[in-house]
Amino acid sequence: MSRSLKLLLLAPLLVAATPYQAQMLPTLILPNNEIISTLGVEQVVKDDETVLEAPLGWVVMAEVGNDLELSFSGLTSQVKAGDMMHGTILTGGDLVGRQLGFCMYPKSDLAKSLASALTLGISDLATKISKDTQFCVYDVDQDGNLDHSLLVGAKSKELIQQMVIADTPYTVVPRMKRDESERFWISYHKGGAFGGSPRLDLHLKEDRINGYLSDLKAQRGSEVYQLPLRVKLDPKLGRQSVTIAGAKILVTEFAKDNSWIKAEIERNFDETPVQGTFTVY
Secondary structure, rough: OHHHHHHEEEEOOOOOOOOEEEEEEOEEOOOHHHHHHHHHOOEEEEEEOOEEEEEEEEEEEEEEEEOOOEOOHHHHEEEOOEEEEEEEEEEOOOOOEEEEEEOOOOOOOOHHHHHHHHOOOOOHHHHEEEEEEEEEEEOOOOOOOOEEEEEEOOHHHHHHOOEEEEEEEEEEEEEEOOOOEEEEEEEEEEOOOOOOEEEEEEEEOOOEEOOOOOOOOOEOEEEEEEEEEEEEOOOOOOOEEEEEEEEEEEEEEOOOOEEEEEEEEOOOOOEEEEEOOOOOO
């Protein structure tokens, strides 16, 4: 288990244990294996061009070994063998502390189940669950089998209870790379037309959140920047290093009009978690 995951599980609970909640684990900025051969090689980067980019990853996923049907109070969700479920921190209800669980993401579509329940006359079901209600599962005795499920997002007491399910084997997959379209990148900008400083801009694109980072930090010399951020560069300093998510960029030269810089990537990214992408549902 990774150190960051252990800290999340051991963190104190600040809310009363009522409805179940699932806290998505942070997104990881993964090392970019494509730049290994060019580390230390000087490159010219023009205004609005990318200096360095990296893929995003999940902290931990679970590959389900057998087909699994989750059903409770008129709601159902199908999980097929080979489906990937996303690691979450489960809290609330009758859970003791924080539990590592797995939920479907993107969220399983429970709208059909809700429609069926309403057709069957369970007209009050909509008042008992939220629109983000989701089945999650976890391994109570840590024997390598998923054995309990629960409904995250349920509001009524009768739905806030764990359900025993048939033992279902699963495989934990750490640091799984996300979709190619989801990425983190650093671009160079020469500054505004009215004398703005040249800078490095940081960007994040993922399907949950586009462009929002909060707890990631960057550093230039003794200056530490908090995201969302633009890291200012100072041409008067000449050569200068910037460290972002473990990656180290050495800027060696500026054009007279700041229309380009020369830079070297000295160190790759190091699986930094982007804490700001937590989603609670």
